[in-house]
Amino acid sequence: MYRGAGAVCRRPGAYPFGMDRYRIAPDTTVNLAALDPGDTGGLREKEARERLGELNRRLETLQELLYAEGKRKVLVVLQAMDTGGKDGVIRRVFDGVNPQGVKVAAFGRPTEEELAHDYLWRVHRHTPGAGQMVIFNRSHYEDVLVVRVRALVPDSVWSRRYRHINEWEHLLADEGTTILKFFLHISPEEQAIRLAERRDDPAKQWKFRRGDLEERRLWTSYMAAYEAVLSRTSTPWAPWFVVPADRKWYRDLVVATALVEALEGLQMAYPPPAEDLSGIVIPPAG
Numbered sequence: 001m002y003r004g005a006g007a008v009c010r011r012p013g014a015y016p017f018g019m020d021r022y023r024i025a026p027d028t029t030v031n032l033a034a035l036d037p038g039d040t041g042g043l044r045e046k047e048a049r050e051r052l053g054e055l056n057r058r059l060e061t062l063q064e065l066l067y068a069e070g071k072r073k074v075l076v077v078l079q080a081m082d083t084g085g086k087d088g089v090i091r092r093v094f095d096g097v098n099p100q101g102v103k104v105a106a107f108g109r110p111t112e113e114e115l116a117h118d119y120l121w122r123v124h125r126h127t128p129g130a131g132q133m134v135i136f137n138r139s140h141y142e143d144v145l146v147v148r149v150r151a152l153v154p155d156s157v158w159s160r161r162y163r164h165i166n167e168w169e170h171l172l173a174d175e176g177t178t179i180l181k182f183f184l185h186i187s188p189e190e191q192a193i194r195l196a197e198r199r200d201d202p203a204k205q206w207k208f209r210r211g212d213l214e215e216r217r218l219w220t221s222y223m224a225a226y227e228a229v230l231s232r233t234s235t236p237w238a239p240w241f242v243v244p245a246d247r248k249w250y251r252d253l254v255v256a257t258a259l260v261e262a263l264e265g266l267q268m269a270y271p272p273p274a275e276d277l278s279g280i281v282i283p284p285a286g
């Protein structure tokens with residue numbers, strides 16, 4: 001069963017299919033095996049795609065407002081196992097938004113310079129400025145996911161990072177950042193299908209990495225690491241959503257809905273004109 005925190009950013013009646021149930025309430029012990037990656041909320045694909053189209057247009061307007069207002073900051077964190085659909089979400093949910101106000105920051109293996117600093121150093125410089133929306137394609141959470149599963153640092157080091165992360169995200173929120181975090185939850189069966197497609201489809205082979213198979217072998221350890229993340233770092237100021245992601249169309253709909261809901265909750269407004277424009281005549285071009 002999904003359990004949601006419920007109250008944050010909610011407009012009653014706005015979303016009849018209730019995306020709140022995918023939000024993880026603070027201090028919930030998350031058991032991923034009990035959350036169905038194939039859930040479609042009882043919707044059919046056609047209806048979901050139509051709704052996504054509407055949400056794309058609303059998101060376009062909301063992002064323009066964010067940019068025009070130039071005050072708030074929005075950070076979207078995307079985490080998933082390989083083939084979970086981070087790239088698909090970026091393409092389809094943000095379809096139509098103005099690239100001037102939206103940036104994607106992807107985090108791969110840290111460079112030597114990055115490793116020479118604390119693990120939040122490389123992410124902090126990519127956080128959004130006023131009026132901006134930034135999407136993290138992977139994030140600081142890798143430092144308690146792959147780093148934990150692969151034992152890249154001792155337990156005593158990664159285990160204190162949950163606290164750092166909560167406090168750091170609190171700092172960002174205090175300074176005006178709305179943070180939404182999405183774990184795209186796919187089943188190992190669906191991943192096998194997607195990996196085989198990558199292996200066999202010439203248009204997808206460029207994405208195939210042998211290393212992804214190694215990560216797949218560590219599936220159970222990754223799920224334990226994700227459960228710790230979701231149980232310990234879903235906070236009122238930076239909630240996690242566990243998004244059922246076996247059906248791409250439902251995954252996109254859940255992310256788009258949660259995002260639109262949060263942005264509408266900010267009640268943004270276009271700034272007033274700098275001066276009275278009522279008597280201004282547009283002159284002929286000289």
Ligand code: ADP
Nearest residue numbers: 082107108109110137138142143146147152209
């Ligand atoms: P993606 O799989 O997101 O499309 P890549 O194929 O470039 O992108 O993979 C990025 C890799 O970098 C992943 O295997 C991920 O686990 C790894 N990575 C990201 N952050 C860290 C980190 N802090 N320490 C070690 N490895 C990391």
